[in-house]
Amino acid sequence: MTTLGIYEKALPKNISWLERLQLAKKLGFDFVEMSIDETDQRLQRLDWTKEERQEIRVAIEETGIQILSICLSGHRRFPFGSQDKEKRSQALILMEKAVDLASDLGIRTIQLAGYDVYYEEKTVTSRAFFIENLKKAVAIAAAKEVVLSIEIMDDPFINSITKFLKIKEQIRSPYLQVYPDLGNLSAWSENDVGYELALGIDQITCIHLKDTLAVTETFSGKFKEVPFGSGCVDFLGCLKTLKQLEYNGPFLVEMWSETSETPEKEIEQAKNFLIPYLKEAGY
Template identity: 25%
Template sequence: MALFAIFEGGTMDRRDFLKGAASTALTLGILGSASAETEQFRTERERKMAMKKAILFSMLPESLDLDGKLKTARDAGFEAVEMPPISDPAQIKSTRTAADKAGIHIHSIIYGGWQAPLSSPDPKIAEQGTAGLTSAIKCAGELGADGVLLVPAMVDGVTRYTEAYERSQKHIRPLIPLAEKLQVRILIENVWNNFLLSPIEFARYIDEFRSPWVQAYFDVGNVAAFGWSEDWIRTLGRRIRKIHLKDFKRGPRQFCNLLDGDINWHEVHKALSEVGYNGYLTPELGGGDEAYLKDISSRVDKILAG
């Protein structure tokens, strides 16, 4: 079956293909080429400036209080932070106030979904996952974040691939109106969960929602064991709304610090520029002190430099 037919979920004869192939490829981003608008109006310097640095809240020094952590992040050169979900209204308010005081933006809520996967065959577990995602979306709205990271499903000995695909979509769809109302995207991340194992499938999964409020949170390092990050970026294209950074050594098959592994960062930067990416780059690594964070920040600067 032709590639375009896979994405549309049907068949297409030769005449229809010759008539519509160009527009279909452009819409889906399968050709991975930058849009005419991006090429015309974005200089290389503007692309570099558009991409911004963020840091995981969990990477900040544990010994510091909230104000100290956010100030340290800002002093290390990060413009934004990615937070875990917060359920207490008072804590949400104090966190928003602290971020404003530090001059740092909360850009995303890293919900996840491992504990109560939407793909679970147990309705109670799936309902817990739906409730958790709902709470995370509301938290994001209160904190001024525009995205929630979601691991949508897990495939294992109990849950078949098709079941994970269908169940997760079924539980996500009812939350799209809430996401739109609060202006918070549900961002699907690629992780080692035996699911969405190719960029083509990942793109199809997102497109089937037919909503700008369900998009991709792409992790550069998570695909390195079985693919090439730049290929995934060019295929997913403008579906990518946020980026996680980590490096990977293919020989020992282990994650490592940025620039210490086998990721081709020059090609990654080139691919991000081609698809017009202008969001946050957030390292997802272990935590450390201020010197460590400044080193991470400088490594991200080198990636941004291309």
């Protein structure tokens, strides 16, 4: 039985966690992926009190809708690969707090953005710092049995499973895995998507379902807010490939409709587009 989740940023922004999980349930999802991005508002979640954490555990129990993963994109602001030593140490503090939060809330996976740096220039040094600090992060996560899963990105640093596996060669741990985004994987013309999924099948913790516009020589691609069906992703091909590879992990619908006038309608449209493909592929 495959589980289907929804990204927190698809759901209305200014509602309580109980309301968010109730809405996910009403819309027919099995779980929610929490966002801890680079805004102060969401980074503050890493310092939730015992009482605030308990409130969320109660909401999970009451609704039966779990939070299976955290999308920790706060590292864009405090990257592992930064030239700034202060930012690198802040990155590890964020990591430790995120692992503690995941452990407290029963969250299994923390998705990390596969950037060495985001706002700085990429160098051989930024790559070396990234790997050095990722090793430390994996050790922190392993101690609490939380898996770190690197998303395949909208950025050349890790835009394929092949590139993830090159880094994994240096960090041999079951607590470091990969989180392919079918949109990001498909947008880079150098990726043979079916081959990439087969290559990484034994490392995949979850799959993001999202459409994208492909990168070309004259266009830098579009990686967010591309309506399902208007982009370059061959959903049936990707899902059939995953089924043949016996992938039974969760799927997560990634959308950004939290400030939309009609988020529920947009989510329903996305489901109406995706579910026939999931069924046809055998899910």
